[in-house]
Amino acid sequence: MPRRCVTSAAMTEQRPSYDPSTVEKRWQAAWAKERAFCTTGRGEPFYVLEMFPYPSGDLHMGHVRNYTIGDVFARYTRMQGRDVLHPMGWDSLGLPAENQAILEKVAPQVRTPKNIERMKAQMQRLGLAYEWERELATYQPEYYRWNQWFFIKFLERGLVYRRETQVNWCPGCNTVLANEQVKDDFVCWRGHPGVTTRTVPEWAFRITAYAEELLKDLDQLGAWPERIVTQQRNWIGKSTGARVRFEVVGRSDVIEVFTTRVDTIFGCTYVVLAPEHALALKVTTPELRPQVQAFIDKMRQKDRIERTAAGAPKEGVFTGAMAKNPYTGEAVPIWLANFVLADYGTGAVMSVPAHDQRDFEFATLNALPIRPVIYPKDGAALPSPLEAATTDDGIVKGSAQFSDLDSATARDKMAAFAKERGFGEAAITWHLRDWGFSRQRYWGTPIPIIYCDDHGAVPVPEAELPVRLPDFDAIELTGQGGAPLAKLPAFYDSKCPTCGKKARRETETMDTFVDSSWYYARFLSAHDDAVVVSKAEAAKWLPVDVYVGGPEHAVMHLLYFRFWHKVMRDLGLVTSDEPVTRLITQGMVNASAFRCPTHGYVKAAEMREQKEAAHVCPKCGKALVVAVEKMSKSKYNGIDPMDLIETYGADTARLYTLFAAPPEKDLEWNPEGVDGLYRFAGRVHRVLAVHGERVRDAVLPKSQAGLPAADAEVRSALHRTLAKVTDEVGVRNHFNTAIAAMMELVNTLTDHRLHEEACPIGAGVIREVLLTFGQMLCPFAPHLAEELWAGAGGDGLVCHSTWPKADPQAVAKExxxxxxxxxxxxxxxxxxxxxxxxxxxxxxxxxxxxxxxxxxxxxxxxxxxxxxxxxxxxxxx
RNA sequence: GCGAGCGUGGCGGAAUUGGCAGACGCGCUGGACUUAGGAUCCAGUGGGCAAAACCCAUGAGGGUUCGAGUCCCUCCGCUCGCACCA
CATH class of the missing domain: 3.10.20.590 (Ubiquitin-like (UB roll))
Known part of the structure; x- marks a missing residue:
């Protein structure tokens, strides 16, 4: 990127030219000295929050975009007279830091504060208006002690429990693996073969207890992006239907199925259990046991994602057992199949091949009977034989007393009938599962539990919190062999809080989604040792008015923290039902990536300097494939924000990220486009450089009255721009068009020669232009804004000034x-x-x-x- | 497969309630200033035409309307999310 030099006009005329680095450092120092972005206690509270980062050590463009968008809200709203809370913190526990520690042999306790310091300096260099006095970091015991406190509160309310769960298990590493750590053919990411699934105990939050409310309250989130709300709704996945119990013929066992289409039950020709179902092997007849056992073992080898992917071939095995349809008394065969999930519904389904596509395919494959019982409402005949399942509602036939009812009515009556006879009832099933949060990792919050032989899992008394993480040096961290803390007797040897007998401390740590589920509340009482959050502060500031972050958190973080908020409400800590009123999800930052089909990605920066014809692979000379992709290190298409700031200044970096696309859309980084914004900033600055000294004491016009025509025109243009910017920023949140409006104003100013010494416009109007421009620019380019304001004789800091009101007389057109x-x-x-x-x-x-x-x-x-x-x-x- | 979103100049994008399509920026073309220009300033820039006028143009096709980028229907393409959820 070429370093832009100063304008010759400015040089020849010996005027200070636009030098962002000097300007920006000056105002950053002034803001720090004045503690410019603290809450004031004056005005209606307004809480602006951006998703806090993992402190990797360096900001990337995604951060710059995220935090600049938030900063515009914070600065603009403050100028509207609101008492703005705008804090920042660090999501500093978790796997990346632990892996880095293993790699570098540097303790995360040492590395993390250094990374934070570095990243904080970068944020300050961007001119972000944070109240740093409230800074928090989740790796600090002062923070994570409240994770432990919440754990105990949740436990008391039955919202934490211990359960058995299926995980991927690598016998080579002797540890649990995430799905993405398992490669094809059951080989782990380190290369060990034989990865299998295993049942292990873990801690889980009973988020499903709040499923109904999490679903219902989505209706309150009118200021959230529709697609995020939709994703949450789908994820929660409420499904209304019925449970029906089938007796196993000749045994006392009962198979319970869940179905949304009980109206089709007279067409049920077999029953399918998940391979993990408790009865799977139990009901199997002795002669079929070897095949069934082989099938179960085969399924156990595969992880859930692979086994249940849509399009995966359907596989199954007959158990030899029969089940009795309680509606018909008919005995139907019991099968096991890969596509039936153990942890959804009851882990067993009734199969109606005529009216369910999966059942149809499975029946066809295994020559099972297909019996239609739902017919089109218009009386049309069904094709015979059926080529596919007919899944629409219709009229029920061949179903005893339920025949001739429509599907919906039949469902109600049949569920009621089941309830009356005691073999079933109407039921609801959720896609949402409880949240397993045990991690067999070091760099996380220790779970405050002590296992006693006599008293079981006993919570650590509140007075003994926090349970601190032991020093990193005390542990041999390898990423293998299960929970690192389980290798440290000094950590786990303890006494039962109930009886004082020798006991063992829990060695698992918490998922880091716990940390981010309530940090927004902690900012309100960041230094309070007595309470996690003061009720008065919570009542004052919550819910968060604007929350800005990436849409990739749609169903994990954003669901967990909605859940947590509701529990905090039920604990009496907060009063609102939802944590965030308005959510802004910003798009990705993309850039051209250059890839050789054979040799992979090539550094984009080098290619951009070449002519298009020279876009060839340096290794083989083949033409490179150019595609716009998300900026990332691995694709060599990233722009380092700090390089950008060094070349152009923070204001230009901010202006470009806001101008190139509206917040919600993906932003395509065009290196040449940045020049345009630098030019804009320079042109604005030039008006100041040419006129600032001369007009700084001029009397401002109070209205259009008595102004010469040209002055009136300039002033009208100024106030029209102000009206437009106010609407775009305050009402529509279209920052790109707000900047475009200011660019238009600069063009108008140039038409009236405001960039020249010999400008015919009166000093008062020019001064008003400089001051008002400074105010309009403040949310976007805050340093240049201060420069304009101070240079034109404004009082105090422009970021503390009140957003001006457009003069209706100047705006009106005749x-x-x-x-x-x-x-x-x-x-x-x-x-x-x-x-x-x-x-x-x-x-x-x-x-x-x-x-x-x-x-x-x-x-x-x-x-x-x-x-x-x-x-x-x-x-x- | 289901759900959501999006298709507008060479490019990023604008068009707020159905009312002058292409604001603003990039790029490009020409000019001024200049030893020089990758700085700055000025002019131009959707396509057709030398051109006023006119015609065409918002993925394709149809519809509603005085009027459609915007609303409705059908289709095509792209992106994201979920993915055998009984």
Missing amino acids: IITVAIQVNGKLRGQIQVSTSAAAPEVIRAAKSDENVSRHLTGKTVKKEVYVPGRLVNFVVSG
């Missing part, structure tokens, strides 16, 4: 342009007074030369006048 259409086609434009009435405008329109040409010889059938906009003559002939 003459407007009205478009004239004939049959909807533009034929002319006329200038009319705003006070002109419709007949007058229409008369003027008809007398326009070009328009009258199109009207002659025609009959005007209709005249449409949209006041102030257009006239349309509908003609014929």
Whole structure:
């Protein structure tokens, strides 16, 4: 990227040119000295929050975008007179830090604060308006002790429990693996073969206890992006239907199935259990046991994702056992199949191949009978034989007393019948599962539990919190062999809080989603040792007014923290039902990536400096594939924000990220586009450089009255821009068009030669331009804004000034342009007074030369006048 | 497969309630200033035409309307999310 030099005009005239680094450092120092971004206690509270980062050590462009968007809200709202809370912290526990520690042999306790310091300096260099006094970091015991406190509170309320869960298990590493750590053929990411699934105990939050409320309250989230709400709704996945119990023929066992289509149950021709189902092997007849056992083992080898992927071939095995359909008394075969999930519904389904596509495919594959019982409402016949399942509702046939009912009615009556006879009932099933949060990792919050032989799992008494993580040096961290803390007797040897006998401390740590589920509340009482959050502060600030972050958190973080908020409410800590009123999800930051089909990605920065013809692989000379992709290290298409700031300054970096795309859309990084914003900043600065000294004491015009025509025009343009920017920022949150409006203003200023010494505009108007421009620019380019404000003699800091109000008189137009259409086609434009009435405008329109040409010889059938906009003559002939 | 979103100049994007399509920026073209220009300033820039006028143009096709980028229907393409959820 070329370093831009100063303008020759400024140089020859010995005027200070735009030098962002000097300007920005000056104002950053001033803000720090004044503690400029602290809450004031004056004005209506407004809480702006951005998703806090993992402190990797360096900001990337995604951060810059995220935090700049938040900063615009914070700064603008403060200028509206609100008491703005805008804090920042560090999501500093978790796997990345632990892996880095293993790799570098540096303790995360040492590395993390250094990374934080570095990243914080970068944020300050960007001019972000944070109240650093409230800074928090989740790795600090002062923070994670409240994770432990919450754990105990949740435990008391039955919202934490111990359960058995299926995980991927690598016998080579002797540890649990995430799905993405398991490669094909059951080989782990380190190369060990034989990865299998295993049942292990873990701690889980009973988020499903809040499923109904999490679903219902989505209706309150009108200011959330629709797609996030939809994703949450799908994820929660409420499903209404019925449970029905089938007796196993000749045994006392009962198979319970869940179905949303109980109306089809007379068409049930077999029953399928998940391979993990408790009865799977139990009901199997002795002669079929070897096959069934082999099938179960095979399924156990595969992880859930692979086994249940849509499109995976359906596999199954007959158990030899039969089950009795309680509605018909008919005995149907019991099968096991890969596509039935153990942890959804009851882990068993009734199969109606005529009316369920999966059942249809499975039945076809295994020559099981297909029996239609639902017929089209219009009386049409079903194809025979069926080529696919018919899944629509219809009229029930061949179903005893339920025959001839429509599907919906049949479902109600059949569920009621089951309830009456005691073999079933209406039921609801959720896609949402409880949240397992045990991690066999070191760099996390220790779970405050002590296992006693006599008293079981006993919570650590509150007074003994926090349970601190032992020093890193005390542990041999390898990423293998299960929970690291389980290798440290000094950590786990303890005494039972109940009886004092020798006991063992829990060695698992918590998922880091726990940390981020309530940090927004902790900012309100960041230094309070007595309570996690003070009720008064919570009542004052919550819910968060604007929350800005990436859409990738749609269903994990954003669901967990909604859950946590509701529990905090039930604990009496907060009063609102939802944590965040308004959510802004910003798009990705993309850039061209250059890839050789053989040798992989090539550094984009080097390619950009070459002509297009030279975009060839340096190794083989083949043409490179160019595609716009998300910035990332591995694709060599990233832009380092700090390089950008060094070249252009923080203001230009901010302006570009806001201008190039609206917040919610993906942003394509165009290195040349940045120049345009630098030019804009330079042109604004130039007006100050040329006139600042001269006009800083000038008297501001109070109105349009008495201004020379050119002055009045400039002032009108200024106030129109102000009105536009106020609307775009405050109402529509379209920052790109707000900046475009300011660019238009600069163009107008240039038309009136405000960039020249010999400018005919009066000093008072120029001063008003500089001051107001400074205020409008403040949320976007805050340093340049301060420079304008101070240079034009404004009082104090511009970021503390009150957002100006557009002068209606200056905004109003006396003459407007009205478009004239004939049959909807533009034929002319006329200038009319705003006070002109419709007949007058229409008369003027008809007398326009070009328009009258199109009207002659025609009959005007209709005249449409949209006041102030257009006239349309509908003609014929 | 289901759900959501999006298709507008060479590019990023604008068009707020159905009312002058292409604001603003990039790029490009020409000019001024200049030893120089990758700085700055000025002018131009959707396509057709030398051109006023006119015609065409918002993924494709149809519809509603005085008027459609915007609303409705059908289709095509792209992106994201979920993915055998009984």
